[in-house]
Amino acid sequence: MRRQGGLPAILLVLVAMGGFGFVVWRNAQPVPALRTIIPTEQQPTADAGGWQAILRAGFGSNSTPLPTIPPIGTPFVPPTLPPAGDTNLIPIPPADVSADLRPTINAIVTPTRPGPTPSPAGTEELAITAQSVTRPPSVWQPPPLIPPISRDPLGRDHYWFIRPVDSNATNFALFSYPYGSRGPLKDNPYRIHNGIDMPNPVGQTVRAAGSGTVVWAGGGFQNTFSYGNAVFIEHDFGYRGQPLNTLYAHLSAVLVTPGQVVNAGDPIGLVGNTGRVSGPHVHFEVRLGGQRYGDTYNPLLWMVPYVGTGVIAGRVVDARGNLLDDELVTVRDWRTGLVTDSTTTYIYDDTPTDVNADPLWQENFVVADVPVGRYEVIANVDGQRVSKIIDVVEGTTSFVELSPVQPATPQPANP
Numbered sequence: 001m002r003r004q005g006g007l008p009a010i011l012l013v014l015v016a017m018g019g020f021g022f023v024v025w026r027n028a029q030p031v032p033a034l035r036t037i038i039p040t041e042q043q044p045t046a047d048a049g050g051w052q053a054i055l056r057a058g059f060g061s062n063s064t065p066l067p068t069i070p071p072i073g074t075p076f077v078p079p080t081l082p083p084a085g086d087t088n089l090i091p092i093p094p095a096d097v098s099a100d101l102r103p104t105i106n107a108i109v110t111p112t113r114p115g116p117t118p119s120p121a122g123t124e125e126l127a128i129t130a131q132s133v134t135r136p137p138s139v140w141q142p143p144p145l146i147p148p149i150s151r152d153p154l155g156r157d158h159y160w161f162i163r164p165v166d167s168n169a170t171n172f173a174l175f176s177y178p179y180g181s182r183g184p185l186k187d188n189p190y191r192i193h194n195g196i197d198m199p200n201p202v203g204q205t206v207r208a209a210g211s212g213t214v215v216w217a218g219g220g221f222q223n224t225f226s227y228g229n230a231v232f233i234e235h236d237f238g239y240r241g242q243p244l245n246t247l248y249a250h251l252s253a254v255l256v257t258p259g260q261v262v263n264a265g266d267p268i269g270l271v272g273n274t275g276r277v278s279g280p281h282v283h284f285e286v287r288l289g290g291q292r293y294g295d296t297y298n299p300l301l302w303m304v305p306y307v308g309t310g311v312i313a314g315r316v317v318d319a320r321g322n323l324l325d326d327e328l329v330t331v332r333d334w335r336t337g338l339v340t341d342s343t344t345t346y347i348y349d350d351t352p353t354d355v356n357a358d359p360l361w362q363e364n365f366v367v368a369d370v371p372v373g374r375y376e377v378i379a380n381v382d383g384q385r386v387s388k389i390i391d392v393v394e395g396t397t398s399f400v401e402l403s404p405v406q407p408a409t410p411q412p413a414n415p
């Protein structure tokens with residue numbers, strides 16, 4: 001009787017040995033190297049095919065997020081620009097800020113985002129208004145990821161900057177005045193926005209978004225007083241051989257001087273309401289390829305996303321493929337049916353101070369800080385509701401193009 005149990009026992013041992021061998025074999029395989037993009041102009045950049053290639057790749061649908069990549073030390077490269085001459089510095093000691101400027105805090109332009117507008121998933125029509133956006137102004141946000149990251153397997157992303165304001169303050173963009181827009185209302189008198197705004201109380205610390213050298217610190221930047229007290233930084237790293245700069249405007253105080261070398265996160269000023277403002281905030285710009293007003297790009301494609309969030313970039317075009325200006329784009333959570341974000345497409349006024357699309361994405365709208373998940377992105381093009389379903393992946397850009405469906409070619413009726 002006892003011998004009958006021998007064969008199963010031997011089989012059990014053999015299976016166990018096989019399993020152990022498999023584990024050993026798996027661990028002996030080489031670990032796939034993490035792909036990382038070092039923000040330097042020496043870095044080769046992939047894909048010159050533009051957005052057509054992006055659409056073909058269907059990026060954003062089946063992407064697998066990589067682990068968070070730790071920051072990479074970038075050796076300091078001396079700037080090639082001549083030092084700024086007359087800087088017209090207007091330093092205000094931080095101690096004086098409260099006495100002089102605090103009474104104006106009540107005038108702050110607060111992003112008012114009422115509660116979510118319920119909308120049953122799968123319904124055809126959705127009331128699209130900028131007011132249906134969720135996320136109240138001071139809601140807690142997860143911490144940002146650690147820059148630089150580029151999780152896009154084709155290396156198209158460049159989330160290389162930290163946010164210029166701390167996470168316990170408002171460090172996301174005012175949604176009602178996005179990059180490339182004239183403000184929250186049609187026929188709004190605002191100038192086309194070459195940056196993004198982060199409303200915060202006077203005195204909130206403003207930090208360098210990346211390492212670099214201060215080129216300007218004070219009032220009268222580029223002969224305009226619209227910016228109030230501003231800090232302009234040329235960064236140690238460029239993009240595709242082009243210099244990369246950031247601007248921080250409307251400061252109540254500047255804490256740096258021209259020529260000063262700063263690291264990412266160094267305090268460079270305090271939030272204020274100097275210059276042309278309707279309330280205290282920091283106006284943040286990214287300028288690529290030059291330092292002029294016409295060299296700006298959407299900062300939302302350069303600031304590292306929050307943990308657990310990604311970015312939607314896209315194009316709204318007409319049936320012939322032409323970019324459409326100032327069109328409302330709405331983002332709806334596919335699972336809950338709730339509208340979670342809205343923005344408007346860039347307005348191009350055909351001047352040298354135009355806003356610009358990313359060299360690779362060629363987008364005309366960006367929605368940032370979108371929690372990972374599936375979304376419907378919606379626009380109205382010539383009265384036609386156009387939408388696409390996309391998946392948002394942490395730390396990457398998901399690209400979508402919205403264009404009207406071509407009318408079906410009439411088919412001859414069967415006899």
Ligand SMILES: [Zn+2]
Pocket residue numbers: 193195196197282283284
């Ligand atoms: Zn602004």
